Amino acid sequence: MELDQIRTAISDTDQQLLGLLAKRRALALAVAEAKLSQNKPIRDQKREQELLLSLIEQGKPLGLDAQYVTRIYHVIIEDSVLQQQAKVQDQLNGEHTPAVRVAFLGGQGSYSYWATQKYFTRRAERIIELGCDSFNDIVKAVETGHADYAVLPIENTSSGSINEVYDLLQHTRLSIVGELTHPIEHCLLGLPGTDLSKVRQVCSHPQVIAQCSQFLLGLTNVKIEYCESSSAAFAKVKALQDPTIIAIGGEEGGKLYGLEVLTRELANQKQNVSRFIVVARKPVQVAKAIPAKTTFIMYTGQQPGALVEALLVLKQHGISMSKLESRPIPGNPWEEMFYVDVSANLNDYAMTRALEELNNLTKFVKVLGCYPSDEVTPTEIQA
């Protein structure tokens, strides 16, 4: 066969694969309906185990090794679970609307832009994008009704917690209604033909710069220029048309501005992932069939053992904590507000009791939101 003919055959096969993936997704959504009516949880890891084992066996005579099959099906099953969760939440809260207005940092091509696309394509037919220049503007856009939702990065595996966002949460009346994790793959991006040895300025958002600090130490005679977002950095490089100025951001985003990759994998941690939260004016309920997270803040006061006692309340109710963060309280020097993420539904009996006790024990407790957990840990094969 000629090259063109082979490629046509590959394209045909890919088209069939896409059709089958769409068909499988529709079946998974039908399963979600059936599970809801039978009061069953969405995730069924026993079924996933059986499925993976059977697929590995079926792959062997076709020359498809176990690792390959497992990798592909982890992605497919993760998609199934997240689609099913979104559907269940939609039925409970009526979240699925034809168009949603979403505020996020930067413009097209920023990391928050991609996170927004990823989260809302499962939940709405159309996204009306409201790119903003600061985290404060994003929150204001939802508070004032200019946007329905805000997407905010809250932590990153390389640079840690994003303090500015934590501080905004302390004062807003908005609720956390969702979360998502998104891999962040930083690249150096320049105008076509840029020579890295001649570069004199690197532009990006301060969080991005922090996540690539080790790589940047190795660049001598290069000035760091902070921008409102990585997309603002792309726009700047494109507008200036000066090959000594480059940006750091995602490859796909840079492409939208005609920029090319000079170097990849710049982040301090190889696994560089950001966790984003989605906030809205109205809280949501999380269906019992899916794993929930609750985030609350508390001020325990400074008496000895106050935090330990508060955390013991969670332990006594069998509630596991996935994150504990502290931030200063403005106007009260050396006093700290604690932010707590727990794996629990706000409507669970244990959680209700724990919050009642924390209300009595501490000086201040406020629930920031209860939302579906985005973590779909891959099912491992047990031999």
Ligand SMILES: O=C(O)C(=O)C[C@]1(C(=O)O)C=C[C@@H](O)C=C1
């Ligand atoms: O079979 C089910 O119960 C499904 O919901 C489908 C499916 C899948 O995609 O295969 C998805 C999630 C479950 O954890 C198990 C399997």
